[in-house]
Amino acid sequence: MKLLRPLLVVFGGLTLITGLAYPLLTTGAAQALFPFQANGSLIERDGKIVGSRLIGQNFSGPQYFWGRPSATGPMPYNAGGSSGSNLGPTNPAQLDAVKANVARIRAAHPAQSGPVPVDLVTASASGLDPEISAAAAFYQLERVAAARKMEPAALRKLVESRVIGETFGLLGEPRVNVLELNLALDQAATA
Incomplete structure (x- = not known):
């Protein structure tokens, strides 16, 4: 149980960073800088x-x-x-x-x-x-x-x-x- 809590915190943090923040940031940057290319x-x-x-x-x-x-x-x-x-x-x-x-x-x-x-x-x-x-x-x-x-x-x-x-x-x-x-x-x- 002592190891489970830090593992869950790291898992949750990395999920937020790589699964939410990074995709939103790259999508927003692509739409702002290269809208024609980003939209196909x-x-x-x-x-x-x-x-x-x-x-x-x-x-x-x-x-x-x-x-x-x-x-x-x-x-x-x-x-x-x-x-x-x-x-x-x-x-x-x-x-x-x-x-x-x-x-x-x-x-x-x-x-x-x-x-x-x-x-x-x-x-x-x-x-x-x-x-x-x-x-x-x-x-x-x-x-x-x-x-x-x-x-x-x-x-x-x-x-x-x-x-x-x-x-x-x-x-x-x-x-x-x-x-x-x-x-x-x-x-x-x-x-």
Whole structure:
């Protein structure tokens, strides 16, 4: 009984600190300093939420830029089931999926003779990557321009305006947020 009272006091104190005070403090700080990010980086158009800047979506029509394939289950681009496939690079199922994706991309872009950008044929670790490399966006440029009956040069300028540089000027590679690019493309079509 002598040891039980201090243990209960420590347990109660740590529960209040780590279970109540710390979450309230971090939530309050996030809401005060980064409200857009703390609330899911949601993108609205005409008063409707159309997606999150942080979660990839399925764009499959020829008039849109396509993102990375999704490996989430039980359906693709399921934000509630974020996960990769857990298949290694030499796993036959993984190799078959990549081959199928390469064939699909090549069929959709017959004018392209160069290598298919790897991010158009492989899923990310989360299965929900919202961005593709700038090279992957430029690879799709002619298909989207033809489907939209746009001049490729005008579409190239739009894509270039949406390219995000390396993080801190040195990490990663230039990339494009697919949802934001497609929304800008739709907006340009109605303007």
